[in-house]
Amino acid sequence: MHDIFVLAEHRQGELREVTLEMMTLAGQLAEQSGGKVTAVLLGSGVDEFAQKCAQYADRVLYVDDPIFENFNAMAYVPALAQLIEEQKPHLVLIAHTTQGVDVAPALAVELDAPFTTEIIEMSLEGEKPAATRQYYGGKINGRIEFKDSDVYLVTVREAAVPAGEATKSGEVQKVENPLKGEAGGRRFLEYVEAAVGEVDITQSEKLVSVGRGIKEEKNVPLMEELAKVLGADLSGSRAAVDAGWLPTDRQVGISGKTVKPKLYLAVGISGAFQHVTGIKGADVVVAINKDPNAPIFQYADYGIVDDLFKVVPALTEKLKEVK
Amino acid sequence: MNIVVLVKQVPDTSDPETEVIIDSTGRGIDESKLSFVINDADNYAVEEAVRLKEKHGGEITLVCLGRESANQVIRMALAKGADSAIRLDDEKFSYSDPITTAKILKTALDGLDYDLVLTGCMASDDGYTAIGVALAKMLGLPHAAMVKSVEVIGDNKMKIGRELEGGLMEMNEVDMPCLLTIQTGINEPRYASFKGIREASRKEIKVMDLAATGLSEEEVGEAGSKAVMAQYSVPEVGELAEILEGDASETSAKLAEILKEKGLV
Ligand SMILES: Cc1cc2nc3c(=O)[nH]c(=O)nc-3n(C[C@H](O)[C@H](O)[C@H](O)COP(=O)(O)OP(=O)(O)OC[C@H]3O[C@@H](n4cnc5c(N)ncnc54)[C@H](O)[C@@H]3O)c2cc1C
Numbered sequence: 001m002h003d004i005f006v007l008a009e010h011r012q013g014e015l016r017e018v019t020l021e022m023m024t025l026a027g028q029l030a031e032q033s034g035g036k037v038t039a040v041l042l043g044s045g046v047d048e049f050a051q052k053c054a055q056y057a058d059r060v061l062y063v064d065d066p067i068f069e070n071f072n073a074m075a076y077v078p079a080l081a082q083l084i085e086e087q088k089p090h091l092v093l094i095a096h097t098t099q100g101v102d103v104a105p106a107l108a109v110e111l112d113a114p115f116t117t118e119i120i121e122m123s124l125e126g127e128k129p130a131a132t133r134q135y136y137g138g139k140i141n142g143r144i145e146f147k148d149s150d151v152y153l154v155t156v157r158e159a160a161v162p163a164g165e166a167t168k169s170g171e172v173q174k175v176e177n178p179l180k181g182e183a184g185g186r187r188f189l190e191y192v193e194a195a196v197g198e199v200d201i202t203q204s205e206k207l208v209s210v211g212r213g214i215k216e217e218k219n220v221p222l223m224e225e226l227a228k229v230l231g232a233d234l235s236g237s238r239a240a241v242d243a244g245w246l247p248t249d250r251q252v253g254i255s256g257k258t259v260k261p262k263l264y265l266a267v268g269i270s271g272a273f274q275h276v277t278g279i280k281g282a283d284v285v286v287a288i289n290k291d292p293n294a295p296i297f298q299y300a301d302y303g304i305v306d307d308l309f310k311v312v313p314a315l316t317e318k319l320k321e322v323k
Numbered sequence: 324m325n326i327v328v329l330v331k332q333v334p335d336t337s338d339p340e341t342e343v344i345i346d347s348t349g350r351g352i353d354e355s356k357l358s359f360v361i362n363d364a365d366n367y368a369v370e371e372a373v374r375l376k377e378k379h380g381g382e383i384t385l386v387c388l389g390r391e392s393a394n395q396v397i398r399m400a401l402a403k404g405a406d407s408a409i410r411l412d413d414e415k416f417s418y419s420d421p422i423t424t425a426k427i428l429k430t431a432l433d434g435l436d437y438d439l440v441l442t443g444c445m446a447s448d449d450g451y452t453a454i455g456v457a458l459a460k461m462l463g464l465p466h467a468a469m470v471k472s473v474e475v476i477g478d479n480k481m482k483i484g485r486e487l488e489g490g491l492m493e494m495n496e497v498d499m500p501c502l503l504t505i506q507t508g509i510n511e512p513r514y515a516s517f518k519g520i521r522e523a524s525r526k527e528i529k530v531m532d533l534a535a536t537g538l539s540e541e542e543v544g545e546a547g548s549k550a551v552m553a554q555y556s557v558p559e560v561g562e563l564a565e566i567l568e569g570d571a572s573e574t575s576a577k578l579a580e581i582l583k584e585k586g587l588v
Contacts, residue, residue, distance in 0.1 A: 011487070071493070073456075074465055096452070098487045101444075102468040105453040106460035108422055114549035115422055117451050135449055135555070137336050139343045140352070145553040185465025185498040189482070194490030206587065212337050230588065239337070239363075242508035248490065255490055255506075263587045270337065284585060286578065287564060290339035302581060303564035310571035318572075318579035323588055 002035030002124070003089040007080065008053055009099050010041075011071065012191065015049040018095040020163035022156055023056035025122070026093055027164065030058075033124040035090060039170070042079060044069035047172075055166035061087070065177040073102040075183035081110040082178035089151060091129060096155035098255075104155045114146040117155045129154070137272050138295040158254070159277060197249035199233050206232035206263040207282075209252055211275075212239035213268015213289065213308055220245050223267060226312050229319045235259065237269045253278040268308050271296025288312070324381040324475070326372045327432055329442040329454070330365045330400055332393040334358070336447065345555045350418070352555070361396040364443025368505040370512040371473060372441050373404035379475060381438070382406045386431045388416065388424060394528060401523035402515035408526070413533040415540055420548035421449075425457035427543055430536035432462065438479075440502040444469050452504075459502035466502040467495055471509045 004026045009016040019039070026037040039053035039060045050062040061083065067075050080103070084092060094100040094107075096118040108115030120141075121132040129152050131144045146152055201207060208227040214220070220234075227234045234250060241251040252259055253275040260281030267288045269275060276299045279285060287300035288308050297303045304311055334357040335341060344353040361369075372383050385400050385408035387393050397408045409431045416427055432440070440462070442455035452468075459466030471492065472484035479499040484492040486506050497503070515523070533543060545551050567574040582588045 072495075073467070077460070098469045098485065101452045102456060102466075102485070105421070105425075105455075105457035106466070108453075109425075109457050109460040115453070116420070116550040117453050133450075134558070135552075136334070136343045136352070137447065137450075138558070139336070140345065141556045141558045142552040143554045143556070144550050147549040149549065185501065186467065187496045189494040189496055192484065192492040192494060194492070213339070230582075238507065244511060248508075251490070254488055255486055257489070263582070263585075284587065285564075286582075291341075292566075293342065294339075297564045297566070298560050298562075300564035302578065303566045304574045304578065305566060306571055306574060311575055314571045315575035315578060318575045319582070319588055322579045322583045 002030070002033040003087065004030050004035055004037050005084065005089040005092040006037065006039050006057065007092070007094045007100070007103070008039050008041040008049065009095055009097060010043060010046060010049055015052055017163060018097060018158050019053070020056060021159060021161055022093050022095055023053065024164035025156060025161045027056065028161070029091070029122060029124045033090070038087070038089065040080065040083060042068040042076060050172045054168070054170040054172050056168055057170040058168060059170045060172045062172055062174050063177050064174060067177065067179065067183065070188040071099050072183045072186055072188050073106065074186040075179055076103045077106045077110060079177065079179040080107055083175070084111060084151060091124065092151065092153045094153070094155045096157050100155045104153060108153050111151060111153065113151045113153045114149050115153045116144045118157045119144070119154050120157050120160050122154065137270055139293060157273065195249060197247050199250070201233055201235045201250055201252065201259055202257050204233040204235070204259065204261050206230055207235045207259060207261045208232045208265045208267065209235040209237065209269060210240050210245070210267050211237040211269030212243070214240070214245070217243070217245045222312055226316045229316055229323065230263070230265070232263065232265070237275050266296055266300070267312060269296055270294050271299055324375060324379040324439060325437045326375060326381060326383045327435060327437045327440045328365070328368050328372045328383060328385050328400070328405065329428060329440070330369060330385050330387045330396055331362045331443070331446050332359050332387070332389050332396040333362045333446060333448040335360045345557070349554050350552065359392065359395070361399065362443050362446050364445055364505055364507050366512045367507050367509050368441040368443050369400045369403060369405065370510045371505055373513070374510065375439070375473070375475070376404060384409065384435055384437070386428060387411070388428060397528055398523045399515055401526045402519035403513060404519070406526065408528045409531060410528055411531045411536065415533045415544050418545040418548065418551055419543055420550045421451040421453040422457050423543060423548040425454050425461060426547070427536060427538065428454065428458055429461045430538060431531060438500050440464065440500070442502070442504050444504040444506045455502055455504035462502065464500055464502045465497050467497055468504040469506045470503040471506045473503065473509070
């Protein structure tokens with residue numbers, strides 16, 4: 001039996017979208033290998049999530065225990081290891097999210113299983129899985145070869161496949177909590193919401209977004225001037241926020257905001273996956289970057305390959321003229 | 324409080340002049356034109372360690388898997404306040420997968436006395452985001468990944484914040500000793516002082532080769548790895564942006580026109 005396990009992910013009363021994507025991918029792989037899809041749900045009183053998973057999986061293994069009310073890697077790892085050792089799936093898929101990266105590497109060690117992370121493509125044509133992942137900020141792909149094993153473990157990049165239709169009606173099996181005792185050495189305390197600032201960039205019609213390429217804080221006013229003629233708000237990449245050039249609430253991307261402006265003008269931003277995932281809802285994307293191979297040009301509608309310190313002042317002037 | 328920090332030297336891919344070119348083996352990149360820097364997240368991990376040392380005392384040991392050129396990164400971290408370093412270096416370590424890399428790194432920690440291990444959450448070159456959490460499991464330590472706030476509370480306990488999607492913080496209490504993978508932006512990394520740089524040149528960098536790790540040839544590198552990167556390729560790119568040609572005044576004029584046409588000005 002080529003069972004494929006998918007770890008369901010939930011937080012603050014919501015089953016996360018990435019779980020549906022992963023079950024969709026698992027369904028595709030199961031078709032290749034003739035296996036079945038099993039969703040593994042660790043939670044507390046989340047029967048509705050189990051039902052939802054059942055629409056995408058042949059079976060749902062549901063551990064309903066207060067210890068799983070909030071995520072805790074130190075509880076997830078031993079519980080999952082035990083379930084996997086008992087049930088012997090062929091492949092385990094975990095989303096490459098902040099939960100997934102907290103769990104999967106330790107689980108791989110525990111299971112002594114071939115393991116790789118953030119795959120963007122996978123096939124199960126033969127006996128062994130084959131996978132592709134990215135290196136150097138998306139500039140290069142690499143093919144991963146796995147050694148023979150009974151079980152393989154991978155984390156999957158978010159949005160590697162879009163969530164498909166709910167076509168299944170799997171059986172929900174409640175299983176006893178395999179975890180005896182407490183989570184070793186770590187306790188969940190609380191969630192703290194991100195602070196809200198004066199401008200809500202998720203509502204902005206236009207954004208001028210700056211990255212590490214602007215080099216120094218003293219160049220921010222130059223960008224503000226461009227934003228001003230466009231009537232845009234200023235946002236930025238994580239690198240720009242980490243450097244302290246912009247407040248945290250201006251960060252676009254997976255750990256920042258998801259934006260949907262009519263115009264997104266990316267200046268000196270490379271286009272890392274974690275960044276561009278936040279601009280999928282943008283209408284027109286324009287990128288200014290000196291590096292013709294910057295991944296951002298794959299997501300942009302228009303691009304200028306040049307030094308931003310030449311283009312931005314020129315563009316600001318031209319915009320004043322055409323206005 | 325004794326702290327171990329893992330640091331890695333990586334190519335500076337934020338430099339627009341850096342072109343990542345696959346070498347003739349298909350499994351490496353042409354490094355001749357690259358400049359090298361400390362991995363971004365590791366830089367924050369070093370800073371966090373130095374701040375904890377300033378507050379709570381103790382010593383900082385750096386552990387680095389890398390060639391001699393990585394001494395540059397190690398020296399800089401020593402200059403900022405780390406006390407000593409171990410560099411793991413052997414041809415045989417090449418092509419190790421992340422789990423095997425963690426296994427190699429572990430040998431450097433085995434003889435050390437520590438209360439806390441810090442790593443960057445991700446290396447910008449390979450992006451695995453796996454070494455720290457794997458290492459924690461091997462060391463039998465509680466861990467937390469993607470940590471963006473750290474506070475020592477009472478004896479042998481920390482209150483930490485993990486940064487989740489959308490910037491949501493998940494606060495946890497973790498018993499020490501523990502391992503934390505540090506997310507960028509947790510602090511403002513300092514620059515090394517001249518005095519620090521002078522002192523760093525006198526601090527010890529111990530080198531460990533395969534024999535010193537006590538591991539066998541079969542346990543490391545490709546032989547010891549279960550999920551190796553076999554072949555690099557240039558990604559197939561989807562439809563690229565329409566690139567506007569010309570010098571800055573031409574491209575910006577073209578862009579201004581396009582934006583005006585679309586009613587975006
Ligand atoms: C868990 C996790 C979550 C993350 N979340 C986010 C997130 O929410 N948002 C986010 O943005 N990132 C996020 N990141 C970080 C992400 O991986 C990248 O490191 C980051 O997006 C890089 O920012 P950047 O593009 O500004 O910098 P770089 O990647 O360094 O790119 C700088 C660009 O500027 C260009 N440049 C330099 N000089 C010039 C010049 N003179 N003229 C024109 N162009 C120039 C360069 O060619 C380069 O392409 C996250 C990472 C992790 C691990």
